[in-house]
Amino acid sequence: MLEEQLVQLLSPEGERVTHAQYPTTLNTDEIIALYRDMVIVRRLCNESTSLQRQGQLALWAPLQGQEAAQIGAGRALRTRDFSFPSYREHGVAWCRGISPAEILRLFRQVSHGGWDPQKYRHSVPTIVIGNQALNAVGYAMGVQRDGADEATMVFFGDGATSQGDVNEAFVWAAAFNAPVVFFVQNNQWAISEPTVRQSRIPLYRRAEGFGFPGIRVDGNDVLAVYEVASAALQLAREGGGPTLIEAYTYRMGAHTTSDDPTRYRFDADVEAWKHRDPIERVKAYLVRTQHITAAALTAINEEADVLAMELREAVLAMDGPDPLSIFDHVYADQHPLIDAGRQEMIDLGLGGVR
Amino acid sequence: MLEEQLVQLLSPEGERVTHAQYPTTLNTDEIIALYRDMVIVRRLCNESTSLQRQGQLALWAPLQGQEAAQIGAGRALRTRDFSFPSYREHGVAWCRGISPAEILRLFRQVSHGGWDPQKYRHSVPTIVIGNQALNAVGYAMGVQRDGADEATMVFFGDGATSQGDVNEAFVWAAAFNAPVVFFVQNNQWAISEPTVRQSRIPLYRRAEGFGFPGIRVDGNDVLAVYEVASAALQLAREGGGPTLIEAYTYRMGAHTTSDDPTRYRFDADVEAWKHRDPIERVKAYLVRTQHITAAALTAINEEADVLAMELREAVLAMDGPDPLSIFDHVYADQHPLIDAGRQEMIDLGLGGVR
């Protein structure tokens, strides 16, 4: 029943499914590349969780279970598109070329951002739920005014759909036919609250009420996500306006490392979703169809391990920041309160990296 | 084409139209009563405009053109229901039993409210667009918790549907199945902006996206509005949850007495809508069907004139307030800044009504 509404190109067992509107455009190498991405981001996520457990990170927001949604969407983006993450889209950041260590700068709290958003064309994380949806629409309105062949994609969660800002973003996107794709990862939880607390109907249908298309895709099917996201981005680039994509997925881990999901959900549900694991699904497909060798699978795992080790080293070596740096980028221009604060900190002997 | 979507029980020419879902429940006396209400509130509105022109009011927000929407909805409310106006619902206030002079207290700026909202079960006006939608949902959640056989109705305009708060109100109403009716008067203008600036599809469809029913009624047809509103209120009272009613109507006058609509709309449009005048429509029906005598029509007009004169007198006699009253209701309890302010005003000799 659920599946009926979902665009799906690979069944949970890894069988190819055809869909009239969304043929697969990907060749085997490309599918393997998506698989590799997913393995790597999960491995890096696990490494980050353990870094947090060891006191090396202030917090970690795991993406486990959402790899297909993030990699499918992230790879559908073209370099010149611009994307707006929330705080959990490490997989998208990876696709944008941001290094894992840059991603962890926020979680180690040496920075509130972590990377140069202009360089990667991927904004810094937004933690205030929903704010970035309006920012993305504004960005897309800029693209529209520039007459550029670019799309903007913005990520947020099921919980975020209740925020005024996200709904205003729908109003604006519709009113201006902005070239923006709203990508909701419905991982079925907003911390401890199930999606039903936010909406009694599927979230993709919200778009109808604002007069633009909404579509629900199996968020654990990387092929389907890739195709649906690519089509929506292309529509946006061609002046077709906004689309809302609901990627129906599941947050397999905790909300963050501060969370204890045993307080609000059943192990059995989590177990059930393991059968829909997005990585296993594409692996099953590749193995069954003999598109991938055991050696290649091993190589990918090993590569992921190496990246994880490199990440660990980079994090451990990540110093600072110098307390004086808090004054550096508040304003573009000279400001007396900043100058006074900096001087006070110097006088107090609080500057310098320790 | 437009008419197809609209629930209509009287054509613009005053012919009875039947509607499968909404039979008329009103007898002739009741229809005459609605006609009388409409004539009176228009007359009072015109008197208010002229009071404003004569410097007796700070501002006036005319309801002309929206009488059927407001009287239809206002009369559908039962005494024990609770309603939340915006700033233009003088017709609803009239139905709630609030005296015309009380309504004008705000517009004369002797008060920010004007009447006792608990007494009339009609909240004070809300000027910040959209705020009252959430307040109404909260009120309805209180009704729900009390297990009371009451509905809550909240009024706002087409422009308000773009506000975050109104959309959050839809989220909450759906999530809690709150006994609330959202009544949008789509008068086609938010000051100078046509409704298309807010939405590219009809507003009643917004509700679908949140998972509750939306319906569009001819807002210039008092019979249709009465029936549609009555049904939605009854649904709410019976635990059926929220409904969004879009009353499709037209603001025949200026946004307020401060506004100059010639800057943004064509006289021809205004002329065209005169043929859909809500008062003429029901009058045509009553006259054609000989349900009303010429004498009765005259009597109603005369009654309206008397009320207008009484209103004028009441307004001219409306004094104050005493500047010291600004300290009276800020807090429920003693507050040093209030005490100090009051004392300062007394010392400065600023107290007392002049």
Added chain:
Amino acid sequence: MTAMTMAKALNEGLRHALDADPKVLLLGEDIGKLGGVFRITDGLQKDFGEDRVIDAPLGESGIVGTAVGLAMRGYRPVCEIQFDGFVYPAFDQIVSQVAKLRARSSGSFTMGLVIRIPFGGGIGAIEHHSESPEAYFAHTSGLRVVSPSTPDDAYWMIQEAIRHDDPIIFCEPKCRYWEKGEVDVTASTHGLFDAVVRRLGEDVTIVTYGPSVHTALRAAQAAAGEGISLEVIDARSLAPLDFPVMMRSLEKTGRLIVVHEAGHNVSISSEIVAQLTESCFYSLRAPALRVTGFNTPYPPSRVEKEYLPSVDRILDAVDRVMGFES
């Protein structure tokens, strides 16, 4: 007397309030099964039901906006804002409705609601989780703002705030949630809007509140070792401020330092200094100083220690006021 953490004291206070008045409701994100991210509402949904301890959709304007409606209906809603930095989506409802509806309705509507905000830094959190927004609310006529600094105050102040007929912004110093203190569950010692002298002293008056009270007391202890005696006043109520208590102290010491985590620019300390330098013009022996967070956005938590007012920074200010030639 029972020893408990501030978190537990708040939990117990809320439980009593729910027990005492069926009109009391709690609304907030994740306050049900999870018990809130700080577990302040732990167990309350289980005991009082989903209709009274309400897991809210994710929208702060919705939480406060519906609370306003519930208050209009005669309920006493207690809103939990998950973290300080997430109160701003509700700002419009707070400023335009919560603060003004009583006056607008000439007293017909009672806005007897409480907005609980875990506030301040020092817990190693990410952005938006360590803010001190109290100045925004204190500037807003129609609101009252209070902040407990001990478990005993937390226990009593939350109950008194809920019983009070005015809207109250209740700022909880989240970095103190897990510190234990004695709670006298038989009676409250202070009025909700009273400032309290936490430590008597002769040389300098320190006025502070919430998370910084503890810091100021540690500074007072350190200063005592050097022969300087600090009087520490816990403002407790930030709007209105209890100036008589502060004036009495300042008339004695002649020296004033105000401490808080928010940046000093247009802040609670601005008001305290402005008012006290007016009222105690003759008594003041040195310029009043302020030890506060810097006027920057709250920094990454790896440097929050340097950002926050510390014992050392307070002592440095003490040296300066003591050394001032007047």
Added chain:
Amino acid sequence: MTAMTMAKALNEGLRHALDADPKVLLLGEDIGKLGGVFRITDGLQKDFGEDRVIDAPLGESGIVGTAVGLAMRGYRPVCEIQFDGFVYPAFDQIVSQVAKLRARSSGSFTMGLVIRIPFGGGIGAIEHHSESPEAYFAHTSGLRVVSPSTPDDAYWMIQEAIRHDDPIIFCEPKCRYWEKGEVDVTASTHGLFDAVVRRLGEDVTIVTYGPSVHTALRAAQAAAGEGISLEVIDARSLAPLDFPVMMRSLEKTGRLIVVHEAGHNVSISSEIVAQLTESCFYSLRAPALRVTGFNTPYPPSRVEKEYLPSVDRILDAVDRVMGFES
């Protein structure tokens, strides 16, 4: 020199900004065909098109939130908030994004946007149309807040604000929109963040801004008649405040009165008094006084005259500071 109203000066300033830089965009409710409810944008949509002068859907968070995105894309959006009391729905975007995005992105994003707010009372309006929200923004690190008081300042400051790379809250004293003054369209006289001495005097320093500058000048004239000489400083920039100019004056006069329409509690005047009493401790001959709106919600406009700082109230305060025995 050309005589024009402040409304016209702003209109001309915006026109120049649109002309000078194709990245400048205006966003706001009713700013297109209608030209804004105050006609500040009159004719601009006609001349620069609907893509640059954008009639916004009715949502202030949307206006500011999309402006943020446009700024990220390199545009220079100028938002019009229709009235002061309607800025609060945008408060979250302003505090969490506008003020912080530059720092969060280590300077990668430039938030070169302006938020124009017609503010203050005195125009006989209904509720929410006469507020003075500047303290909220001045307290927020990452923002700058300015307010012109003359047509010349309005003309230049709006252009400078638009050119500036920081986000600027631009508070326009709406009750002065229709007063005429000389505008020097050849060059601006003052820096955007400079305070300006509007009238030289010896006895008392009056610091004020926006709508109250005019009132203070009238008070100075009246006081002169009684032989008391008031120096009137127009702060112009409310964040940062230009303290050096104020200090120089206070060192001369030894007496300070701060005037504004917002209630005094935790306000711009709190900060001015706190900072100046610290910096000019030796010079101060009497307690600093504040003449402001009362700490209540803005009242019905039939009594706004009594609520607002008036010439009489300023003169009364002058009497008090002059009569103070020190």
